[in-house]
Structure formats: structure tokens, C-alpha cells
Amino acid sequence: MSTGRRYCWRMMILVCLVGGLYAARGVLLPPVAHWLDVGQQPRVSDYVMVLGGEENTRPFVAAALVNTGLAKKALLTHAKPSADTLSGIRPPIHEINRHILVQRGVAPRDILILGHQIAHTHGEAEALATFLAASPEVRVTIVTSNYHTRRARWVFAQVLGERSHQISFVSAPAYDFRTDEWWHIDKGVRAVVAEYLKLAFYLVHYGRP
Amino acid sequence: MATDTPEADRSVTGDDTPSRSVWWKRLLRRVVRLAAILVALTVCLAFFHKPILRGLASILVVDESSSLGESVSPPNCILVVEGDANAVGRHDEAARLCRENGVRRIVLIRFSPEPEVRSGAILPRHTRGRRALASAGVPTETIEVIPGNARNTWEAVRQLQPWLKHRPETRLLVLVDRLRSRHQRTVFDSVLEPSVAARVSVYGLKEPRCNEANWWKSRRGVRSVMVAGLELMHAWCFGESRPNPSDWDPDDYERTLREAIDKGSL
Numbered sequence: 413m414s415t416g417r418r419y420c421w422r423m424m425i426l427v428c429l430v431g432g433l434y435a436a437r438g439v440l441l442p443p444v445a446h447w448l449d450v451g452q453q454p455r456v457s458d459y460v461m462v463l464g465g466e467e468n469t470r471p472f473v474a475a476a477l478v479n480t481g482l483a484k485k486a487l488l489t490h491a492k493p494s495a496d497t498l499s500g501i502r503p504p505i506h507e508i509n510r511h512i513l514v515q516r517g518v519a520p521r522d523i524l525i526l527g528h529q530i531a532h533t534h535g536e537a538e539a540l541a542t543f544l545a546a547s548p549e550v551r552v553t554i555v556t557s558n559y560h561t562r563r564a565r566w567v568f569a570q571v572l573g574e575r576s577h578q579i580s581f582v583s584a585p586a587y588d589f590r591t592d593e594w595w596h597i598d599k600g601v602r603a604v605v606a607e608y609l610k611l612a613f614y615l616v617h618y619g620r621p
Numbered sequence: 622m623a624t625d626t627p628e629a630d631r632s633v634t635g636d637d638t639p640s641r642s643v644w645w646k647r648l649l650r651r652v653v654r655l656a657a658i659l660v661a662l663t664v665c666l667a668f669f670h671k672p673i674l675r676g677l678a679s680i681l682v683v684d685e686s687s688s689l690g691e692s693v694s695p696p697n698c699i700l701v702v703e704g705d706a707n708a709v710g711r712h713d714e715a716a717r718l719c720r721e722n723g724v725r726r727i728v729l730i731r732f733s734p735e736p737e738v739r740s741g742a743i744l745p746r747h748t749r750g751r752r753a754l755a756s757a758g759v760p761t762e763t764i765e766v767i768p769g770n771a772r773n774t775w776e777a778v779r780q781l782q783p784w785l786k787h788r789p790e791t792r793l794l795v796l797v798d799r800l801r802s803r804h805q806r807t808v809f810d811s812v813l814e815p816s817v818a819a820r821v822s823v824y825g826l827k828e829p830r831c832n833e834a835n836w837w838k839s840r841r842g843v844r845s846v847m848v849a850g851l852e853l854m855h856a857w858c859f860g861e862s863r864p865n866p867s868d869w870d871p872d873d874y875e876r877t878l879r880e881a882i883d884k885g886s887l
Contacts, residue, residue: 468735468737469869471737472736472871476875476878480882482887499712501712501749512736512740516740589866590866593863596862598851598852598855599865602855606847609847
């Protein structure tokens with residue numbers, strides 16, 4: 413077969429492959445987001461911890477766990493102030509979460525704030541590790557967005573080590589998109605693709621998640 | 622006679638099937654070629670990483686603030702995009718433009734309230750913006766809120782269209798995060814009629830610690846470029862983003878949880 417004809421065949425196969433993938437996107441793409449979700453069924457625990465960010469769902473899920481008796485108290489982490497917070501435009505994340513928890517019926521005395529000026533998941537895991545060192549028998553349910561649970565679980569396992577059996581993860585739905593059609597919404601693409609890129613970074617930097 | 626051609630190999634082995642050594646030689650040549658390309662790329666990146674990285678980020682940037690210096694038809698109205706935490710200093714800049722460039726009006730867009738707004742934990746975006754502008758010294762009569770219920774940037778710009786059409790003398794300058802400025806320009810050009818879009822300029826605010834010249838030096842910079850790049854690619858490839866479903870109900874969630882507990886599923 414001549415080089416030109418071989419090239420034509422390869423191009424045709426490639427076009428068919430791309431066309432097939434595009435036609436099957438409704439089937440192929442949802443699992444890409446679902447794989448990131450390793451959230452478990454809620455179980456009875458002593459504390460529910462709300463990871464920073466996505467204040468439109470995470471604290472509401474945490475409040476529901478406390479209100480239904482699946483958790484006794486709530487843990488928040490002290491967030492590093494953003495530029496808007498420093499300008500007085502917006503309260504810090506932990507204050508927003510705290511307000512939502514109280515407004516949803518959680519008693520203020522049942523809300524504890526851990527750490528100081530924490531800016532990322534690793535810092536939150538370290539804050540929880542410090543807390544668990546002082547309270548070694550407690551069980552904690554961690555609430556974070558569904559697409560974040562896989563990476564969060566890895567980070568917490570890395571930091572907590574042997575204490576990992578004391579924690580479980582519950583997924584809060586993403587407010588801005590549905591995982592079955594994440595690619596239609598720019599925030600969905602941002603969240604899912606960025607999560608994979610961060611996982612790849614963790615794989616290279618820290619080893620297998 | 623050449624000794625490394627298929628014909629030479631067949632004459633040595635004495636049969637018509639292509640020799641394995643030919644196949645390996647071809648593979649080896651390709652591997653060597655690929656390795657040379659990778660080495661060259663690595664050397665280029667090592668020596669020229671700054672201009673390359675700056676160039677990559679500059680794709681995300683549009684800055685039409687030079688329109689402020691135009692003697693004919695400079696912008697006379699500013700749109701401050703709220704909810705963009707990376708657009709640092711936008712209120713102070715808007716106030717400065719009011720004082721120094723004779724801008725007479727600042728507009729904010731009303732967004733659909735998120736759950737944290739409905740719960741009272743934070744003020745709506747337009748209210749936060751109004752207060753921040755007032756703190757920066759902007760007279761309250763200068764500030765106008767465009768009514769509507771936008772769920773994303775595309776719907777917000779759609780809300781702007783009738784407002785701009787009814788004000789043909791308005792020339793709008795939009796203050797946004799620098800790394801999202803091209804996305805913003807893309808949205809304006811896609812949603813607005815051409816004659817209306819021509820009256821809109823995009824001003825990408827430059828933040829000293831996170832811009833196209835230094836983004837790779839900080840985690841925040843890398844995250845900002847990544848997010849802005851994904852957003853822009855989505856707009857280029859798919860056009861308008863569907864609106865956020867925004868239909869999750871925390872009361873429904875709690876009710877479902879109680880039902881599951883009552884049934885003994887949890």
C-alpha cells in the first residue's frame with residue numbers, strides 16, 4: 413500500500429474515531445465526573461467537618477447531617493482571607509459556613525473552628541489531624557463537593573495515616589452543574605478538568621493517590 | 622550495494638519476508654528522532670520558559686483600557702463584574718475612573734441569589750458591589766443596578782443588551798479579572814448585537830502578584846490560568862454555556878435523609 417493511501421486510511425480511521433467519540437459523548441463523559449465521586453452513605457459520627465469552598469451546598473449538607481442526628485457537632489476550618497474579605501466586601505468562608513449552619517438549626521455551641529488561615533485541602537487535613545490527636549476516639553464525617561471527594565480522600569489519608577479509619581466522606585452535590593451533563597456548563601468543565609489536572613499533579617508530586 | 626535495504630536483507634537471509642532488523646532500525650530511527658525533539662523542546666523550555674509562559678497567559682488577556690484615552694467617544698459608563706474574586710481592586714479603580722476620567726455612571730448586574738445569599742449569610746452581589754463602591758467614594762446616585770436574575774455570565778450579558786440598546790449614547794467599560802478578560806470579550810461579542818458590542822470595551826485589571834507576567838510563580842496564579850483557560854476553551858468550542866441548574870434544595874435533601882433514616886437505610 414502506498415504511503416499516501418496509508419495516510420488516507422489513517423486519517424479516515426481517526427475521523428471515524430473522533431466522530432464516534434463525539435456521538436457517544438452522552439455515554440462516555442458522565443463517568444468521567446462520576447469517577448471523581450467516592451462519597452459514601454452518611455453514617456453516625458461524632459463530628460461533621462465542612463471543607464472550605466462551595467458554600468452553596470456543603471454547609472447545608474453538614475447541617476442536615478447534624479439535624480438528623482447523624483452527627484453531633486460541626487467542625488469548620490479558619491479560612492485564609494481572600495482579597496474581597498480583606499476589603500470588607502465578603503465575610504470569610506468559615507463565617508459564611510457558620511452562619512448557614514446556625515440558620516439551618518445547628519446550635520452555635522456545637523460549631524468548632526479549627527486551625528488558622530487555611531488556604532487548601534492539605535491544611536484542612538492537618539488541622540483535623542491536630543484535632544484527632546487530642547480526641548483519638550472520635551469519628552468524623554467530612555463533607556465536600558462530589559467531584560472533590562477522591563482527591564480530598566487521598567489528601568486526608570496521606571496526612572492522617574493510621575487515623576484514616578476514623579473518617580468518612582459524604583458528597584455534597586455541585587450547585588453549578590449536574591455530573592451527568594458537566595461538559596455543557598463552563599463551571600462543570602472547570603471543576604472536572606481542573607480536578608483531573610490536580611490529581612495528575614498529586615500523582616507526579618506525591619506518588620499514587 | 623547498500624546493505625541496509627529490504628532487498629539486501631532478503632538476499633542475505635535468502636527469503637522474501639521482510640527482516641526483523643529492518644523493522645527495528647526503523648523503530649530506532651523514530652525513537653532517536655523523537656528523543657532529539659524532546660531534548661530540543663526541553664532546552665527551549667529551560668532557556669525560554671518565561672516568554673513562553675507569558676505568551677500562553679497573554680492569550681487569556683484583552684485590555685481595551687486605552688479607549689479611556691480616546692478624545693472621541695471615550696467610555697462614559699463602567700460595569701463592575703461582581704463575584705469575581707480575582708478582579709482585585711475593581712471598586713477602587715472604578716472610583717478612580719469616576720474622579721479622573723469623568724465617568725458618570727457605574728452599573729452592577731443583579732444575579733439570581735445563591736443558597737448562601739438566601740440564607741442571609743452574605744449579601745447579594747449587587748448589594749456588596751454597591752457598598753464597596755460607596756466605601757471607595759463613589760456617590761450612590763452614580764450607581765445603577767440592572768434588573769434581572771442572571772445565573773451565569775452569559776445571562777448577565779443578555780440582561781445588559783436591552784439596557785444598552787435603550788441608551789445609544791452609553792459607551793461601556795467593563796472591569797474584570799485580567800486573566801478572564803478574553804473570555805469576557807468572547808461572551809460580549811457572542812451575546813450582544815454587533816452595534817451594541819462595539820460600544821463595550823473590556824479592561825483587564827492587572828493584579829501585581831498574579832498576572833500574565835508571573836502567574837507560574839504561585840499556586841494561585843497556576844490555578845487562575847488553568848481555570849481561565851478552561852473557561853475560554855469551553856466558550857470557543859461550545860459557545861454559550863448552559864445556565865446552572867440551580868435547583869438543588871437543601872430542605873429536600875434533609876427530608877430525603879430523614880426518610881432514609883426512618884426506613885432504616887442509614
